Amino acid sequence: MGTLFFCFVALLLAGYVALDGYDLGAGILHLRVARDDAERRQVLATIGPLWDGNEVYLVAAGGTLFFAFPLLYAVSFSGFYLPLMIALWLLMGRGVAIELRNHLEAAPWRQFFDAVFSLSSGLLGFFLGVALGNVVRGVPLGSDRVFLQPLWSGVGAGQAAGGAAGVIDPYTALVGATAFAVLAEHGALWIAHRTEGPVRERARALAPRLWAISLALTVGTSVATFFVQPHIPQAMAAGPWRAAFPAAAVLACLGAPLLHLRGRDGAAFAAWSAFLALLLATAAFGLYPWVLPSSIDPALSLTVEQAQAADASLRTGAAWWVPGVALGIGYTVYVHRCFSGRVPRG
Amino acid sequence: MGDALFLHRLHFGFTITFHYLFPQLTMGLALLVAVLEVTSLARRDDRLHQAARFWTRIFGVNFLFGVVTGIPMEFQFGTSWAGFSRYAGGVIGQTLALEGVFAFFLESSFLGLVLYGEGRIGRRGVTAAAVLLFLGSWLSGFFIVATHAFMEHPVGYRISPDGTLALASLWQVLSNPWLRWEFPHVMMGAVQTGAFAMAGTGAFYLLLGRHLEQARIFVRTGVVAGAVASVLQIAPTGDVQGRLVAEHQPVALAALEGLFESGPGAPLALVGQPDVERRRLDNPILVPYALSFLTYRRWMAEVKGLDAFPVEEWPSSVPLVYYAYHVMVGLGTLFIAVMLSAAWLLARGALFRSRAMLWVLLLAVPFPYVANTAGWFAAEAGRQRWLVYGLFRTADGVSRQVSSGNALFTLLGFMGMYALLAIVFLFVVGREIAHGPAPEPPAPAAATR
Ligand code: HDD
Ligand code: HEM
Ligand code: HEM
Numbered sequence: 203m204g205t206l207f208f209c210f211v212a213l214l215l216a217g218y219v220a221l222d223g224y225d226l227g228a229g230i231l232h233l234r235v236a237r238d239d240a241e242r243r244q245v246l247a248t249i250g251p252l253w254d255g256n257e258v259y260l261v262a263a264g265g266t267l268f269f270a271f272p273l274l275y276a277v278s279f280s281g282f283y284l285p286l287m288i289a290l291w292l293l294m295g296r297g298v299a300i301e302l303r304n305h306l307e308a309a310p311w312r313q314f315f316d317a318v319f320s321l322s323s324g325l326l327g328f329f330l331g332v333a334l335g336n337v338v339r340g341v342p343l344g345s346d347r348v349f350l351q352p353l354w355s356g357v358g359a360g361q362a363a364g365g366a367a368g369v370i371d372p373y374t375a376l377v378g379a380t381a382f383a384v385l386a387e388h389g390a391l392w393i394a395h396r397t398e399g400p401v402r403e404r405a406r407a408l409a410p411r412l413w414a415i416s417l418a419l420t421v422g423t424s425v426a427t428f429f430v431q432p433h434i435p436q437a438m439a440a441g442p443w444r445a446a447f448p449a450a451a452v453l454a455c456l457g458a459p460l461l462h463l464r465g466r467d468g469a470a471f472a473a474w475s476a477f478l479a480l481l482l483a484t485a486a487f488g489l490y491p492w493v494l495p496s497s498i499d500p501a502l503s504l505t506v507e508q509a510q511a512a513d514a515s516l517r518t519g520a521a522w523w524v525p526g527v528a529l530g531i532g533y534t535v536y537v538h539r540c541f542s543g544r545v546p547r548g
Numbered sequence: 549m550g551d552a553l554f555l556h557r558l559h560f561g562f563t564i565t566f567h568y569l570f571p572q573l574t575m576g577l578a579l580l581v582a583v584l585e586v587t588s589l590a591r592r593d594d595r596l597h598q599a600a601r602f603w604t605r606i607f608g609v610n611f612l613f614g615v616v617t618g619i620p621m622e623f624q625f626g627t628s629w630a631g632f633s634r635y636a637g638g639v640i641g642q643t644l645a646l647e648g649v650f651a652f653f654l655e656s657s658f659l660g661l662v663l664y665g666e667g668r669i670g671r672r673g674v675t676a677a678a679v680l681l682f683l684g685s686w687l688s689g690f691f692i693v694a695t696h697a698f699m700e701h702p703v704g705y706r707i708s709p710d711g712t713l714a715l716a717s718l719w720q721v722l723s724n725p726w727l728r729w730e731f732p733h734v735m736m737g738a739v740q741t742g743a744f745a746m747a748g749t750g751a752f753y754l755l756l757g758r759h760l761e762q763a764r765i766f767v768r769t770g771v772v773a774g775a776v777a778s779v780l781q782i783a784p785t786g787d788v789q790g791r792l793v794a795e796h797q798p799v800a801l802a803a804l805e806g807l808f809e810s811g812p813g814a815p816l817a818l819v820g821q822p823d824v825e826r827r828r829l830d831n832p833i834l835v836p837y838a839l840s841f842l843t844y845r846r847w848m849a850e851v852k853g854l855d856a857f858p859v860e861e862w863p864s865s866v867p868l869v870y871y872a873y874h875v876m877v878g879l880g881t882l883f884i885a886v887m888l889s890a891a892w893l894l895a896r897g898a899l900f901r902s903r904a905m906l907w908v909l910l911l912a913v914p915f916p917y918v919a920n921t922a923g924w925f926a927a928e929a930g931r932q933r934w935l936v937y938g939l940f941r942t943a944d945g946v947s948r949q950v951s952s953g954n955a956l957f958t959l960l961g962f963m964g965m966y967a968l969l970a971i972v973f974l975f976v977v978g979r980e981i982a983h984g985p986a987p988e989p990p991a992p993a994a995a996t997r
Contacts, residue, residue, distance in 0.1 A: 250660070250664065251660030251661070251663065251664045251665070252660060254612075254615060254656040254659065254660065255653065255656040255657045255660065257615075257619070257656070258648065258652045258653050258656050260619075261619060261622055261648045261652055262645065262648040262649050262652070262653070264622050264623060264626075264648070265622065265641065265644045265645030265646075265647070265648040265649070266645050266648075266649075268625065268626070268633065268637050268640075268641035268644055268645060269637060269638060269639075269640075269641025269642040269644070269645050270641070272633055272634050272635075272636075272637025272638055272641060272712070273634055273637075275625075275626045275633055275637060275641070276626055276630035276631070276633040276634035276637065276947075277630065277634075278626070279623060279625075279626025279627045279630065279633070280626060280627055280628070280630035280947035280949065280950055281949070282627075283627050283628075283947070283950045283954055283958075284954060284957075284958070286623055286627055287620075287627065287958045287961065290619060290620045290623060291961065291965060293616065293619055294616040294617070294619075294620075294965065294969075297612060297615060297616045298612065298613075298616060298969065298972070301608070301609070301612045302609075302612075302972065302976060305609065305976045305979070305980070306976065306979075348630075348948065348949045349949070350949040350950065511637065511638040511641070511714065511715075512638060512706075512708055512714035512715075514714065514715070514716075515638045515639075515642070515714050515715035518642070518715055518718050519642055519645070519715075522646065522649075522650075522718075523645070523649065526646070526649035526650050527649055529649075529650075529653065530649060530653035533653050533654065533657035533658075534653075534657065536657070537657045537658075537660055537661065540661060540665060540668050540669060541660070541664075541668075
């Protein structure tokens with residue numbers, strides 16, 4: 203049962219990254235590809251009716267984590283107290299900026315909201331990567347099952363008590379930069395797919411460059427991960443099925459630019475979405491059965507079995523979760539259908 | 549540790565109080581907008597559709613603020629109340645996840661269609677989406693209130709070998725007898741907020757002499773809905789909830805009523821200030837025997853006062869519980885008076901000419917917010933010392949490793965952020981109201997396929 207819900211949470215998170223990922227990516231590129239008010243409205247119109255529904259994947263993942271793995275939810279959310287709160291503030295700033303821009307016509311308001319939107323999207327993209335980096339690297343989890351991490355460590359920060367690595371250290375910062383780049387590429391492909399005119403041209407011109415940066419960073423992160431978290435290569439060697447995810451990710455990563463160069467915008471975007479989802483799956487199933495590695499002693503890592511709620515509760519949960527999420531995915535597909543097609547300038 | 553516990557409570561209390569300012573209007577307006585759209589379609593009356601469009605714009609802004617302040621709530625259970633999450637997550641995690649999966653997907657998907665979809669899915673489509681939006685927002689209220697009802701009156705759980713709670717029966721959790729009355733009571737509170745806002749805005753336009761036709765629709769809809777909801781708020785829902793508290797949490801009832809001495813024929817205190825040190829109510833106005841009658845339907849029934857319980861069992865702030873409850877009940881009584889007299893004038897066709905009554909409706913707009921907030925304070929502070937009543941103490945629920953300094957830092961951050969959000973919210977909604985329900989320019993249909 204625990205394993206099943208591990209897959210469920212991974213599914214929701216993958217959905218979140220693929221869907222809200224394009225909102226974040228569009229935000230990162232917003233100031234770059236859209237130069238005047240009409241163009242900015244054009245970019246925002248592509249995500250306006252959709253971003254809120256995409257964010258629900260995050261809320262649903264949080265809720266599922268809460269009831270399926272109460273211990274993990276409690277330990278990790280309290281351990282990441284400050285960074286989570288900061289991420290929440292960024293999420294708030296972004297949501298407000300997207301919506302209120304439409305309600306206030308004066309140019310200074312709009313410029314302000316554009317800047318907030320872009321800045322918060324960029325920081326969120328980076329922090330999502332940092333969060334993933336932390337979960338992969340592990341946290342100072344002792345046998346008392348609590349931890350609290352300093353915000354940063356490494357260059358210039360001084361060593362925190364006990365020498366624990368901070369939430370932001372060189373490795374997690376690398377993962378954060380990678381997330382920023384792959385999300386920016388996601389945004390470029392989305393904008394290319396959903397707009398027309400000069401905005402689309404600029405996004406198309408950016409896409410190959412962002413792709414090259416993404417590739418370089420992803421390779422760098424993968425190599426670093428093998429050193430930082432030896433559990434992953436060991437697990438892959440012991441269970442080669444886990445290697446299916448990175449293998450498929452490589453295919454998707456190479457496929458996206460080919461489709462893009464052929465002008466198949468929609469297919470390129472879909473391939474890159476699959477790439478993001480597969481990256482997440484690679485990390486998740488590389489760690490499995492761990493859900494939160496301990497950087498103090500690998501034997502203290504939290505596993506699916508330790509963190510999960512009682513099997514009987516999870517059976518009840520599965521009975522409504524599956525149809526409920528199927529319905530939710532149905533709504534997502536339906537609204538994306540309703541709001542498909544290219545958005546013109548202004 | 550005591551210090552950190554206090555700050556975490558303040559943190560949660562502050563952020564949830566701010567959050568709840570928005571969902572109450574969302575849930576109230578969702579009903580009213582859906583009713584307007586459906587009647588407009590049935591009666592082929594475009595004016596009602598226009599009214600619904602105006603309120604949908606305000607709804608959209610309000611919903612946004614509900615979303616951005618709601619997401620921190622979902623996460624705070626883990627960040628600030630790790631002990632509680634670990635203990636009760638197996639049960640209350642399910643109701644919270646049910647809310648995310650069944651309600652939030654529905655709401656946020658269909659709001660986009662209601663706001664931007666008319667050119668794509670037509671009038672019928674928008675009406676259907678408005679009804680689904682109403683369903684989604686009330687479902688979300690249902691699941692969150694189910695979570696809360698479990699904390700007040702836990703049912704359907706089992707205690708696992710490791711001491712944490714596991715779900716024994718989801719059905720029992722969702723049909724909790726406490727929930728059966730709490731849910732309609734909370735929803736009536738939300739309808740009152742929506743109804744007062746709609747009627748008050750209409751009254752504002754009538755007093756100004758602008759948008760007269762739309763203003764009459766607003767006032768009529770608001771007054772009819774408000775009159776029904778204000779009555780249902782007290783009877784049966786509030787009354788039964790009071791008796792449930794008396795039965796299951798007698799010490800909380802004593803605090804709500806400010807009753808220090810047990811005895812038969814207990815009086816009902818209308819006003820007065822609890823003096824916890826001397827254990828009495830200062831400057832009281834009492835209705836003899838009324839409390840006994842209201843609680844047990846017998847004038848001479850025995851009601852337990854605070855003296856029947858050791859001080860450690862009392863809610864941590866008796867005066868807060870008492871004042872919050874009295875503000876709620878006092879306002880609830882006033883709302884009935886206001887709404888029934890407005891409805892009476894409406895029935896006689898005199899409401900739109902009665903400037904005095906229109907003024908009252910306009911000035912009343914903020915008070916349902918006050919009553920709703922006070923009601924939650926009464927319930928939450930009244931449960932105190934328990935996080936899950938009878939099972940789990942608040943002091944055991946807090947995240948131990950998060951220091952008071954960290955909690956204060958983020959509390960101040962939220963306060964600053966929410967102060968800005970409140971200003972922007974009032975500014976934007978004020979502009980929508982100043983702009984008014986002018987006929988919309990034809991939707992830029994089919995421009996984008
Ligand atoms: C417009 C809002 C509003 C109004 C006018 C009233 N209430 Fe209320 N009340 C609420 C909004 C509310 C609420 C915010 O929805 C609460 C908080 C928790 C809950 O279950 O609902 C609540 C709780 C609540 C409780 C539970 C307290 C606890 O759990 O400890 C009782 C006994 C009442 N109410 C009783 C009443 C009575 C007798 C009213 C008669 C005038 C009344 N309420 C008016
Ligand atoms: C329905 C869902 C709700 C749930 C699950 C919930 C849960 C909680 C929790 C976990 C706490 C912290 C522990 C404690 O101090 O007891 C709390 C406290 C508090 N809540 Fe709620 N709450 C809900 C709704 C509300 C609403 C809507 C309001 C206000 C408008 C509110 C007002 C407060 C206040 C003021 C406190 C602090 C009480 C004190 O410390 O004395 N709650 N609630
Ligand atoms: C501690 C308790 C609470 C939690 C954890 C919580 C959580 C949330 C979250 C995560 C959202 C954003 C939804 C989205 O992304 O679409 C939200 C919005 C909402 N919440 Fe809450 N909430 C709480 C209290 C309440 C209460 C007491 C009610 C009503 C009874 C309520 C009703 C709603 C509704 C109707 C929305 C939709 C958006 C809006 O109303 O503006 N919530 N809440």
